[in-house]
Amino acid sequence: MKTILSFIDWYLPGYRAGGILKAFSNQVAHLEGNFQFKIITRDTDYCETTPYDQIQSNQWNRIAANAEAFYISAENLNINYIRELVRQTQFDIVYIHGIYSFYFSILPVWLVKAKQIRTIIGSHGMLGKHSLKVKSRKKSLFLTIAWKMGFYNNIIFHAANEAEAQDIREALGKKVTIMVAEELPMKIELPLQNQRIKEIGVLKVCSIARISPEKNTLFAIEQLVNCEGIKIDYDIYGPVYDSDYWGLCQKAIELLPANVRVQYMGSIPGDQVLSTLSHYHAMYLPTTGENFGHTILESFMAATPVIISQNTPWRNLENQQVGWDLPLHEPARFSRVFNFIGGLNQDQYDEWSKSALSYAAAFMKDNSILEQNIKLFDDESN
Numbered sequence: 001m002k003t004i005l006s007f008i009d010w011y012l013p014g015y016r017a018g019g020i021l022k023a024f025s026n027q028v029a030h031l032e033g034n035f036q037f038k039i040i041t042r043d044t045d046y047c048e049t050t051p052y053d054q055i056q057s058n059q060w061n062r063i064a065a066n067a068e069a070f071y072i073s074a075e076n077l078n079i080n081y082i083r084e085l086v087r088q089t090q091f092d093i094v095y096i097h098g099i100y101s102f103y104f105s106i107l108p109v110w111l112v113k114a115k116q117i118r119t120i121i122g123s124h125g126m127l128g129k130h131s132l133k134v135k136s137r138k139k140s141l142f143l144t145i146a147w148k149m150g151f152y153n154n155i156i157f158h159a160a161n162e163a164e165a166q167d168i169r170e171a172l173g174k175k176v177t178i179m180v181a182e183e184l185p186m187k188i189e190l191p192l193q194n195q196r197i198k199e200i201g202v203l204k205v206c207s208i209a210r211i212s213p214e215k216n217t218l219f220a221i222e223q224l225v226n227c228e229g230i231k232i233d234y235d236i237y238g239p240v241y242d243s244d245y246w247g248l249c250q251k252a253i254e255l256l257p258a259n260v261r262v263q264y265m266g267s268i269p270g271d272q273v274l275s276t277l278s279h280y281h282a283m284y285l286p287t288t289g290e291n292f293g294h295t296i297l298e299s300f301m302a303a304t305p306v307i308i309s310q311n312t313p314w315r316n317l318e319n320q321q322v323g324w325d326l327p328l329h330e331p332a333r334f335s336r337v338f339n340f341i342g343g344l345n346q347d348q349y350d351e352w353s354k355s356a357l358s359y360a361a362a363f364m365k366d367n368s369i370l371e372q373n374i375k376l377f378d379d380e381s382n
Contacts, residue, residue: 001035014052018294024122025270028066037068038060040082041069058071095122098122100139156178164291190361191278195353201231203232203338206265219331222331227339228259299323
């Protein structure tokens with residue numbers, strides 16, 4: 001069985017890093033029996049400085065039947081330490097998560113280039129237009145230098161869909177090698193539908209994502225100003241990525257009418273996401289862009305319809321009665337959707353909830369997604 005050496009900034013038992021961590025941990029779980037993973041990561045969670053208490057730092061930890069993880073402490077996070085760790089580790093394939101992290105994205109490419117070994121980079125939406133607008137000068141400079149140096153020559157890029165593949169081509173050139181493999185859901189049995197009480201004129205919504213411009217938290221809050229005639233409780237879960245941005249969000253919250261209550265709930269572990277979502281009428285995420293959107297799928301798995309932007313792969317949701325994907329340049333439509341859901345009675349809402357759960361079940365039964373992921377690592381023609 002082949003061994004995949006993988007680099008990722010944050011991994012389990014962490015949970016604050018969101019989609020990248022979820023995507024990879026789901027993949028590891030589904031590929032048990034096909035591949036072994038050796039994972040090099042930090043010994044702290046995203047935005048944290050205290051090491052995990054469940055692991056041993058600076059040594060290999062068995063964390064799953066097919067996975068070991070090496071949790072590097074802050075004092076050992078340097079070029080020489082990682083170079084020696086790679087030299088001592090046996091592996092057949094390299095899988096790198098992300099683009100811009102020096103120690104977990106850039107350095108690994110440099111360390112393994114001379115080995116002529118199958119190397120794959122999951123860009124996780126980092127080369128999408130919405131992402132490139134954040135710190136655009138630094139990113140543009142790095143990508144230009146990387147292209148001129150041939151840094152990504154003989155590297156395979158993993159795209160979650162054709163739209164992300166096109167973003168990668170536009171960022172790195174048409175000659176870049178890309179393989180498309182959709183991201184895998186959590187490897188669990190779907191829970192039963194949790195019927196939540198739905199009174200006419202009352203709406204409970206939440207978001208579970210980091211608080212940042214990319215997730216459009218400020219926009220989400222501002223659209224609640226024009227929701228009239230219904231009582232809205234909006235709970236925000238996730239780490240504060242940018243304190244200045246969160247300050248703007250707090251000011252926007254103060255301007256909301258009396259019928260809208262917004263609370264910040266902090267971060268929650270990944271194993272609590274489904275149960276948390278199952279207590280809300282809708283999940284609200286008008287993101288500026290997602291290459292996949294694991295929380296969106298998890299919302300369907302919790303029988304919870306979604307209110308999202310059109311900047312994700314999840315489209316035509318209203319026709320399937322599982323949610324709404326709305327254009328950000330038409331903000332009034334968000335208010336109209338809130339008023340619509342708020343006006344639903346119990347029976348009407350239950351139909352939307354059941355449809356969301358059925359939608360998730362159909363996605364999870366698609367075996368072709370697993371086959372794509374196996375081919376990503378096993379196809380020697382690329």
